[in-house]
Amino acid sequence: MATDRTGALLVGSIWYTEGENVELFEKIADMQAYLAEAKARGERIGFVPTMGFLHKGHLALIRCAREDDEVDRVVVSIFVNPLQFGPREDYRDYPRDLERDKELCLSGGTDALFVPAVEEMYPEGFATHVEVTGVTDILCGRSRPGHFRGVATVVAKLFNIVQPDSAYFGIKDAQQVVVIRRMVADLNFPVKVKVHPTVREEDGLAVSSRNVYLGPEERQAATVLYRSLKLAGEAIARGERDAARLKQFIEETITAEPLARLDYAEVVSWPDLKPIESLQPGEVLLAVAAYFGRARLIDNLLVEVKA
Numbered sequence: 555m556a557t558d559r560t561g562a563l564l565v566g567s568i569w570y571t572e573g574e575n576v577e578l579f580e581k582i583a584d585m586q587a588y589l590a591e592a593k594a595r596g597e598r599i600g601f602v603p604t605m606g607f608l609h610k611g612h613l614a615l616i617r618c619a620r621e622d623d624e625v626d627r628v629v630v631s632i633f634v635n636p637l638q639f640g641p642r643e644d645y646r647d648y649p650r651d652l653e654r655d656k657e658l659c660l661s662g663g664t665d666a667l668f669v670p671a672v673e674e675m676y677p678e679g680f681a682t683h684v685e686v687t688g689v690t691d692i693l694c695g696r697s698r699p700g701h702f703r704g705v706a707t708v709v710a711k712l713f714n715i716v717q718p719d720s721a722y723f724g725i726k727d728a729q730q731v732v733v734i735r736r737m738v739a740d741l742n743f744p745v746k747v748k749v750h751p752t753v754r755e756e757d758g759l760a761v762s763s764r765n766v767y768l769g770p771e772e773r774q775a776a777t778v779l780y781r782s783l784k785l786a787g788e789a790i791a792r793g794e795r796d797a798a799r800l801k802q803f804i805e806e807t808i809t810a811e812p813l814a815r816l817d818y819a820e821v822v823s824w825p826d827l828k829p830i831e832s833l834q835p836g837e838v839l840l841a842v843a844a845y846f847g848r849a850r851l852i853d854n855l856l857v858e859v860k861a
């Protein structure tokens with residue numbers, strides 16, 4: 555990885571300056587012992603759960619935790635969670651690069667990294683799952699059966715292990731945010747869930763670890779996702795209130811791109827993710843998922859509907 559003379563690190567087209575030290579824990583007991591000491595000193599924990607192969611979006615979450623007045627110590631987890639991948643999904647191929655991730659964590663101001671093995675998180679005999687119902691019936695929940703059960707289960711475990719005061723998620727995974735907020739409320743986790751806006755490349759593509767799967771032409775084609783959402787947002791600003799017409803408009807924009815294979819385009823209420831017919835004043839979520847080659851990408855736009 556490139557560094558300049560000051561030791562700053564080049565990530566994509568952005569330079570980051572390194573911090574001092576990051577402690578790495580692979581065992582739950584060691585992570586907990588470290589956190590127990592921090593908590594005994596009255597320190598408040600900010601937590602960024604990730605699946606690694608970190609990018610600008612993760613860095614934004616880490617920085618957000620680092621700069622949060624309610625946080626003294628920043629913990630990042632890196633765990634590619636097998637439970638949230640379907641049998642024909644990319645669990646085995648999911649990009650991994652721990653050395654690069656460690657450098658990025660350092661540059662973002664991480665104090666401790668939790669990197670458990672699968673057997674540490676799911677030992678022989680593991681049999682408990684967390685299932686959030688209702689808000690998981692649509693969007694990615696419909697396309698990826700079992701995905702949010704895997705997400706809720708691992709996040710519940712990570713929350714129990716780290717016991718953070720604040721946890722940080724990107725709104726790019728809008729349905730994930732809704733699922734986690736529901737779980738936190740329903741199961742009384744004493745965690746503040748804090749949400750960061752989607753980080754985008756210059757041409758609008760939402761940053762994602764899966765962008766690495768894109769060939770140059772697919773990379774260009776993938777910009778259609780955000781373009782379709784923005785065009786629909788503009789239609790809403792001009793007065794369009796019919797959800798079916800908006801959905802059709804987004805679908806047509808995406809399918810006009812030959813390299814895109816649409817999974818879904820939906821217009822749903824926010825934050826309860828219910829199908830809607832006519833847009834009412836308040837917030838509405840436009841959400842899309844499509845394949846470009848083997849990369850399944852998602853994106854969304856939260857739009858304020860005026861009265």
Ligand code: PAF
Pocket residue numbers: 603604605633635638705708709727730
């Ligand atoms: O958003 C992610 O990277 C994952 O779904 C999460 C929250 C780390 C759980 O594995």
